[in-house]
Amino acid sequence: MRRTSRKRSTLTNRAIAASAALILGGGGLLVVNVSASAGEGGSGPSGPGPGQSGRIQNAGQQLSTIDCPEVANDLPDVPDSARREVDRELANLDSQITEAYKRFADSKEQITRDPGLAENAILRPLRDKRLASVDRIATAVDRAAERPQGLESLAPCTLRADDNAGGGGDGQGNDSQDDSGDNAGQGGDQGGDQGGGQDGNGNGGQAGNGPDASDFVDIQSVQPNVQQPRKRPGASRGEFTTDCGRNENGKFNPDNVIVAPGVSNGAHHMHDYVGNQANDAFASDNDLARGATTCRNQGDRSTYYWPVLRLQNGQNENDADADGGGRDSNVGEIQTPTQVSLKFVGSPVAKVTAMPRFLRIVTGDAKAFTNGDSNANASWSCTGFEDRQLKDKYPICPEGSQVVRTFAFQSCWDGKNTDSANHRTHVAFAEENGGCPDGFRAIPQLVQRIVYDVPPGPGFAVDSFPEQLHKPVTDHGDFINVFDSRLMKKVVSCVNDGRKCA
Template sequence: MGRNTRKRRTPLAAKVVAGAAALAVGGGGLVWANFHASAHEEGPAHHRTRSAAAQVATIDCPDVGQQLSGVPDRARGEVDGELATMDSQITEAYQRLATTRRAQAGDPQFVQNTILGPLKDRRKAIIDRIQLEIDRAGGRADDNLDQLAGCQGRPAEQPQNGDGQNGDGQNGDGQDGGQNQDDNGNGAAGPVADDFIDINDVEPNSRDSENGLAANGDGGSTGTFTTDCGVNENNLFNSDNLIAAPGVDNGAHHVHDYVGNQDNDAFSSDEDLANADTSCRNQGDRSTYYWPVLRLQDGTEEFDANELGGGAEGNVGRILKPAQAELKFVGNQQGDVVAMPKFLRIITGDAKSFTNGDANANSSWSCTGFEDRQVTDKYPLCPEGSQVVRTSNFQSCWDGQNIDSANHRDHMAFVQEDGGCPNGFQAIPQLQVRLVYDIPTPTVENGQVRNPYAVDSFPEQLHKPITDHNDFINVMDEDLMNEVVDCINSGEDCQ
């Protein structure tokens, strides 16, 4: 498979992470020390597992970006760049955590003194710069942001047996690259058995309309508009995030699938997007639709096996493109919708939900034939003949003024319980993305999962299903957007 090869600059932050990753790369893959087995643990496996439960598995840092509001427009670029550097710092610290298990076993203060303490100092320096940039641009920075500098270590939710693997990437048989048959090739970075659930064990109709997961359009405006943009037949992949980290190479730290606009990377301007080719059948739709790839952790070395965003950051295995990618816009229960402004940016879900909590989580997993059963925090195990389904229903209330906001959320809102928009917001067409995948059902036995699939994630998010998310930039021309609105408001089904 290929990737977007547009020449890009490499920011200093990316070079720092690259250096950290280079220390961890060996034998064609990342040397991820096992999170859950100490080099000095002896005795039966269950004793190893029990003592390992308290060991730090990942790093939990407050999300500074989510707390920002009122950032002046002329400070946005600098602030987004600083936030991306902060993400790179977390990645570097996480890699340090994952490759120092022997030292951690010998010193209970090692993580705090050599990883979390220095990380806090570096984050504090960035927060100070963010505050200065906001103030210089005429804004008023929150004086309490300093309280978000400190991070914590989070223990493993579900320890996995190390099977003799120790913290320096070796076992009793010699060096094994930090991997064994039970870690799916990523050093037990996830997913684990507890991240999966048999779809038959999910209660039907157990999900409500929280965060827009129930379809709009049952009342006021009942039409639909479907746009066909394919399934990434052009193999357009990269680990950028044009919305959250514009101008930053590898700003996502995980790989995205792209359909629609074909000029998608961190350095694409609005003009680039407007003039780009599109994979959409209707050439008036140059919108960009993107989401983190799914991978089957079956030992396959992908094109990015040694690259940042890919194997060098724990995203390993065969990339799975959807068999179907359904992109549909629907209406609002309470009334008509208005046109989206061009270049409106929307992120739904939260790539950091594992550490941030589920306030912005908006993932929905299911299986074909069982879509009355939806789950947010588990990957479904589908029966034979059934396919995995990912669904994202976007925020559909717009503040009427801004195409983006400092935290990339405040300019948008979900509908309220009655289906209407909050005061000051107006209804726009709601984007619903349904992705269907042909995936061999993983085997879960004795607390171990073999050949699992997982969503690409920031390294410290451990490939948890709750971190699934979806991104959209509206680049429809005016005529097409008016057609979308007319179809929805008149109750027609168009495409």
């Protein structure tokens, strides 16, 4: 691993010092004189010191959630010997936010009456715990490389409102594309007047923390926005489809072996799994290699997983009092997809090379609501309307049409690593011209299409971290390649030769 002591520019871009006098939606006046740390995309030129905690954002709006900087995004290269400890502390940071969010959600009324409670009971204790965790991260790296500098400026968090509640979002689509037109394009400025909050709760959602009516849009009001990538000479035009079922056997857990290995409930939301059945937080590569698979071709023992989708209809699942379920504000009936398509496609400008075994890819951002949408990469649509794709809205589909989630995974690999410290930089999306960035090579691109038959209207949501308020922009998918070498060779040959194989 490359040794580095370079601080990333986002460390300073993410934190500001401020004094604020802000009005809560409940009518109480909050006066604070502390420092702020916004999530990705936050403003401000300078960072708070480690003794400062946070601030309250969004004057005049009802505060909705806790916004903390994403420490993983600002880590330098992490030595392999420190990776396990760093991942464990990153998972601790997530748990700290979850606990603080629960305290905040339970005390909104008291905060309205006693503004100091937000600082004293929520933001300051959270900052202190985060300071201890980022110090342990820096110490773990320091044992094998140079100690990363500036992480302490990421400890303070803020309270913020849901800026889009009661109004429309920008509906922006993602930039990634795939050969079938399942990419997300530009959405419209669609409003949030498509019905009331879920389960009669004006605050949104069966658990009271989202989604809001403004998170839904009638797909028929969205203009077609999908642009097909132009194929060029040298393109790999084939497709390979693997059939791994729809999780009919109900394999669920709230772990994430990629992002939080060795940590139970590391995701704080429930995942659907198809393919490898050995996947939990403690699965090693050897466990996955030996694991049973739901894939029809037994040469594919890969694991494919994503947050479950639930109906917000007042009914509970049997995880209503379990981690990842009701204890993490994820409630409602889990829906089994009517279709799951797992397809590997080629590059519009080049031949593809084999993926390395145990390559890990995370697409989308489970914290995009607070981090900003730079890593968001799921799109939403309806059957019969897939020429129009949404990124930050759930679709309201007409009668007879079903909800569609699509993930077009990163299609470029650095040629060396099967994972990276932030689980992103070892893979990349193709550039605008269809080619891979310098130093990367094209690999078969996984495109997942997941279809659900849900009642028309705003009555469903994906699981999320509690503080992410079940926003559609937080949707994401995870993949670990456990193809055997013979089948991977067939995938590459099929894609490069322009054939359609299964």
